Amino acid sequence: MSRQSNRSTDSKKMNSELFTLTYGALVTQLCKDYENDEEVNKQLDKMGYNIGVRLIEDFLARSSIGRCQDFRETADVIAKVAFKMYLGITPSVTNWSPAGDEFSLILENNPLADFVELPDNHNTLIYSNLLCGVLRGALEMVQMAVDVKFAQDTLRGDNITEIRMKFIKRIEENLPAGEE
Amino acid sequence: MADESLFEFLHMEMVSHVFTEQQSSKGEMDNKDRAVCISVLEAMGFRVGQGLIERLTRDSPSFKDELDVMKFVCKDFWTKVFRRQVDNLRTNHQGTYVLQDNKFSLLTQLSNGKEYLDQAAKYLAFSCGVVRGALSNLGLESVVTAEVSVMPSCKFQVVVQKL
Numbered sequence: 001m002s003r004q005s006n007r008s009t010d011s012k013k014m015n016s017e018l019f020t021l022t023y024g025a026l027v028t029q030l031c032k033d034y035e036n037d038e039e040v041n042k043q044l045d046k047m048g049y050n051i052g053v054r055l056i057e058d059f060l061a062r063s064s065i066g067r068c069q070d071f072r073e074t075a076d077v078i079a080k081v082a083f084k085m086y087l088g089i090t091p092s093v094t095n096w097s098p099a100g101d102e103f104s105l106i107l108e109n110n111p112l113a114d115f116v117e118l119p120d121n122h123n124t125l126i127y128s129n130l131l132c133g134v135l136r137g138a139l140e141m142v143q144m145a146v147d148v149k150f151a152q153d154t155l156r157g158d159n160i161t162e163i164r165m166k167f168i169k170r171i172e173e174n175l176p177a178g179e180e
Numbered sequence: 181m182a183d184e185s186l187f188e189f190l191h192m193e194m195v196s197h198v199f200t201e202q203q204s205s206k207g208e209m210d211n212k213d214r215a216v217c218i219s220v221l222e223a224m225g226f227r228v229g230q231g232l233i234e235r236l237t238r239d240s241p242s243f244k245d246e247l248d249v250m251k252f253v254c255k256d257f258w259t260k261v262f263r264r265q266v267d268n269l270r271t272n273h274q275g276t277y278v279l280q281d282n283k284f285s286l287l288t289q290l291s292n293g294k295e296y297l298d299q300a301a302k303y304l305a306f307s308c309g310v311v312r313g314a315l316s317n318l319g320l321e322s323v324v325t326a327e328v329s330v331m332p333s334c335k336f337q338v339v340v341q342k343l
Contacts, residue, residue, distance in 0.1 A: 016182035017231075017232060017235055018182075018187060018228070018232060018260075018261055019182035019186060019187045019190065020182070021227075021228040021231045021232060022187065022190060022191070022194075022224075022228050022306075023190065024228075025224040025225075025227050025228050026190070026194050026197075026224065028224075028227075029194075029198070029220065029224055030197075033201055043197070047193040047197060050193055050196075051186075051189040051190065051193055054189055055185070055186070055189060058185050085183060086182065086183040086185075086186045087182055087183075087186070088182060088183075111182060115231075130190075
């Protein structure tokens with residue numbers, strides 16, 4: 001954490017502009033590379049997944065957070081620690097399903113989508129789909145299979161940006177047969 | 181505030197995406213394909229550099245001359261983008277500048293020596309574009325190349341095009 005504290009708030013803010021603009025350049029490039037929005041969404045998710053499986057190590061090392069007891073705790077850690085650490089925002093956790101296996105993250109302002117306007121011919125593009133991949137990849141590395149998708153997005157005219165997360169199953173660690 | 185490691189991971193994914201995209205459409209890659217990849221990354225950086233410099237120079241006074249612009253890039257711009265100042269700025273006073281960064285942020289995680297030197301070019305193309313884009317919006321058309329002899333130290337050569 002020490003390497004964060006000696007940076008001024010101003011330079012951190014600039015960093016986020018670099019990140020936002022770079023992400024924008026990436027999405028633009030993907031839209032050139034692929035013919036339709038679905039392909040772009042898929043690719044963003046895949047890239048996010050690759051980031052997530054590595055980011056989790058960075059996160060666990062820096063946050064010194066141990067294993068979560070249940071999905072509610074996982075939700076809290078994601079919203080209050082992880083989002084805060086990497087994007088500087090704290091989404092709110094709402095809309096729990098009765099079984100407690102599904103919840104929504106509401107993003108007040110999406111840092112990925114600063115300065116962004118979607119042109120009319122890209123109305124099925126899920127601009128920030130990278131985030132879904134990151135969440136899925138990171139959770140998979142801590143033995144949780146989770147389904148993540150954007151339920152609402154302000155870029156596409158909704159009032160809020162909502163990421164819906166659904167717990168699928170616990171991934172059993174692959175022990176060799178006969179060992180416990 | 182976005183975290184720097186997030187940016188680093190994103191940058192790595194971008195590089196690998198651009199390269200695998202080119203590879204899958206062709207099969208084998210030759211030098212020409214690599215040059216295409218490098219220029220795609222450079223172009224992405226260019227756009228980012230243009231955007232960043234607009235935000236950064238919003239409140240700064242206008243620049244006296246070319247050297248003044250370069251100094252701004254080495255100090256303020258570099259600090260905001262790469263989180264440190266350029267260590268050494270040299271010029272022949274005829275439009276060629278060499279910016280040396282002894283600990284370039286995108287190389288520090290790769291290697292500390294001569295290992296993976298052949299891979300360095302891919303990870304610098306984007307940054308070259310960022311610098312070129314920034315200079316372009318400050319009124320200097322230029323060609324920016326990077327050269328590495330030992331990681332993580334890196335020299336950027338800027339050749340300003342005279343109109």
